[in-house]
Amino acid sequence: MLSKLQPLTRLDVTKTYLPPQERYNQYLEEIWQQGWITNNGPIVQKLERNLETYLGVKHLQYVTNGTIALQLAIRAFELTGEIITTPYSYIATTSSILWENCTPVFVDIDGKSLCIDANLIEAQITNKTSAIMATHVYGLPCEVEKIGAIAKRYNLKVIYDGAHAFGVKINGTSIYQYGDVSTASFHATKLFHTIEGGAVITQNSELSEKLFLSKAFGHRAEEYYQVGINGKNSEFHAAMGLCNLPMVDSIIGQRKAIFERYAALLSGLPVRILQIDKNITYNYAYFPVIFETHDDMLKVKAALEQENIFPRRYFYPSLNRLPFREGEACPVSEDISQKVLCLPFYHQLAQQDVQRIALIIRKSL
Numbered sequence: 001m002l003s004k005l006q007p008l009t010r011l012d013v014t015k016t017y018l019p020p021q022e023r024y025n026q027y028l029e030e031i032w033q034q035g036w037i038t039n040n041g042p043i044v045q046k047l048e049r050n051l052e053t054y055l056g057v058k059h060l061q062y063v064t065n066g067t068i069a070l071q072l073a074i075r076a077f078e079l080t081g082e083i084i085t086t087p088y089s090y091i092a093t094t095s096s097i098l099w100e101n102c103t104p105v106f107v108d109i110d111g112k113s114l115c116i117d118a119n120l121i122e123a124q125i126t127n128k129t130s131a132i133m134a135t136h137v138y139g140l141p142c143e144v145e146k147i148g149a150i151a152k153r154y155n156l157k158v159i160y161d162g163a164h165a166f167g168v169k170i171n172g173t174s175i176y177q178y179g180d181v182s183t184a185s186f187h188a189t190k191l192f193h194t195i196e197g198g199a200v201i202t203q204n205s206e207l208s209e210k211l212f213l214s215k216a217f218g219h220r221a222e223e224y225y226q227v228g229i230n231g232k233n234s235e236f237h238a239a240m241g242l243c244n245l246p247m248v249d250s251i252i253g254q255r256k257a258i259f260e261r262y263a264a265l266l267s268g269l270p271v272r273i274l275q276i277d278k279n280i281t282y283n284y285a286y287f288p289v290i291f292e293t294h295d296d297m298l299k300v301k302a303a304l305e306q307e308n309i310f311p312r313r314y315f316y317p318s319l320n321r322l323p324f325r326e327g328e329a330c331p332v333s334e335d336i337s338q339k340v341l342c343l344p345f346y347h348q349l350a351q352q353d354v355q356r357i358a359l360i361i362r363k364s365l
């Protein structure tokens with residue numbers, strides 16, 4: 001009996017990395033000494049500069065979360081009309097388009113990369129299309145060159161939802177350098193986190209200034225330049241980021257080892273896992289498994305839950321099938337969203353737990 005071999009500790013799909021408390025306390029000391037807790041304080045500024053260096057990007061604005069980052073990006077270009085987007089992502093990708101009074105136009109995904117299928121984009125462009133907003137799903141890159149060429153041809157903006165893509169590189173170049181703007185999420189479930197948080201990233205300094213103003217009510221001191229919102233993040237959140245950033249490389253290393261262990265243990269089973277091309281520096285953000293059938297997925301999910309293990313149907317449903325949205329058919333995305341489970345995957349996941357999960361899957365199939 002599996003349950004007799006190991007105690008039934010609950011295993012969730014993610015577990016947040018927390019730095020040594022003394023390290024966070026040092027920043028708390030600093031905050032108390034400065035008496036400056038929000039509004040572009042020194043710790044926020046330091047985090048922004050450190051992230052720009054770590055990620056290899058020119059301009060990064062730290063904001064309250066990855067959803068407001070998407071909304072700020074849409075606003076920065078004053079987008080209207082239709083935005084071509086992916087149905088296979090977290091709901092924030094679609095809801096931010098709707099929240100900004102634009103219309104999402106779903107283009108199906110490529111079955112291998114799970115990102116928007118660049119070959120299908122052109123057919124959906126109309127005279128109302130203003131942008132392409134695509135997600136680097138699970139941190140695997142979209143076809144950035146093809147998408148860039150289409151956008152240029154039709155004069156469209158490109159926004160990449162890079163919520164999963166922290167630290168990913170394409171041929172040694174940061175994934176966040178592609179598109180007009182990229183966004184990131186630093187939510188507690190992400191591999192690099194600041195409790196809540198996110199970023200808007202661009203290589204364009206004028207746009208970065210606009211994004212700075214957008215997140216801070218549109219003004220600097222007594223000069224009012226534009227309409228803005230409050231998307232600023234606090235010194236306390238930034239301090240968590242400064243504690244975690246030096247740990248990211250070792251966290252990614254641990255995740256890589258777990259990824260490879262899962263891959264070896266699941267080999268030979270009727271499942272598909274992520275394939276990482278050689279030119280990609282991957283961040284090992286997620287471990288999705290795509291089963292052959294919906295029934296297989298449900299069977300495995302039930303068997304894992306029986307053992308107090310909670311994978312996540314991420315992403316389900318396909319966003320073109322959201323109840324409040326009459327979306328176009330996207331057969332590939334709809335099919336995969338019926339068959340995918342993200343397995344528990346985090347830096348401290350024990351080797352015996354990986355083995356236990358793989359064994360339960362093996363026995364269920």
Ligand SMILES: Cc1ncc(COP(=O)(O)O)c(C=O)c1O
Pocket residue numbers: 065066067068089090092093135161163164184185186187197198
């Ligand atoms: C692809 C994607 N985009 C956007 C978001 C939203 O980020 P946040 O939770 O920081 O608002 C998430 C969050 O999980 C996400 O997975």
